[in-house]
Amino acid sequence: MAGSVAIGVSLAQKDVDFYIHELYEINFFGAKVYITTTHVCTLIIFITIIALAIAARRSVLKKRDVPSKFATGVELAISTLDSFVHGAMGKAGKKYINYIGTLFLFVIFSNISGLFGLRPPTADYGTTLCIALVSFVMIQYAAIRYQKWGAFKSLFEPIFLFFPINVISEFATPISLSLRLFGNVMAGTVMMALYYGMLPIFFKFGIPSALHVYFDLFSGAIQAYVFCMLTMTFVADKRNVEG
């Protein structure tokens, strides 16, 4: 009994691998800091996005009679993004389109990086919390910039007794944003790791492609869309309170 349990535990720990691995150790002012798989995957994604951006710029700027297919695709993507941001934010979308586009590209590339055997950086709570904190700063900046003192006054909204509740609800925004993204991507990563780690070898051909389509492509795209949409909704909400 005890032997079989021990075998099961060791098998599970050996084969099921969705942990963040520490690759390289750095001594940072006396504290141990690690370069993890998250950093490496984030760097790979950065390089991919930058290479794509440079290729898009070159193909769009090239002078020719008929634009190439790639340039047409880039223009289509940009116009889709434009209508997406302007549809959610109205006229104010012009200022935020750069940020929203970058955010969307990064989140969707990291969500679908599970397809290519990387560990998605968004399955690390550090990454999602940082993105959500950037969005939080942006939301609060929009509130203070466009409502001036109304931003502080709205914390005391119905009566002053509601101050702690309003403060908590403000700070719940980045937490719920980051946990939503993290939970979805982490669930997909854990499910794929369990599937690949626990089942015998003849299950690993063909069937996982359907799981990959759901967990990596569909769920990742939905979560990237929702993250950007919620950021835009919150910012637009803060900007348009007085009318």
Next chain:
Amino acid sequence: MNEVHVEGLVSACSAIGAGIAVCSGIGPGIGQGIAAGYGASAVGRNPGAKGDIMSTMLLGQAVAETTGLYGLVVALLLMFVKPFGK
């Protein structure tokens, strides 16, 4: 079954707790189903507005999913980080 080790007891209770925590998926399941049902009926009534209805429905479903994901995160912490087992 002579004696119960503390580590074994803690992992067993963590596994039970993780199972209970994942029960938080019931609520978002019901909520997402309701949203999808109303979305389908809205598309049936007004097929022209399918794009808007789809995006609104997906946004609402994703927000409703959050509480279920909190339970999932708690379950993952209990199973793999083991905060009580040293």
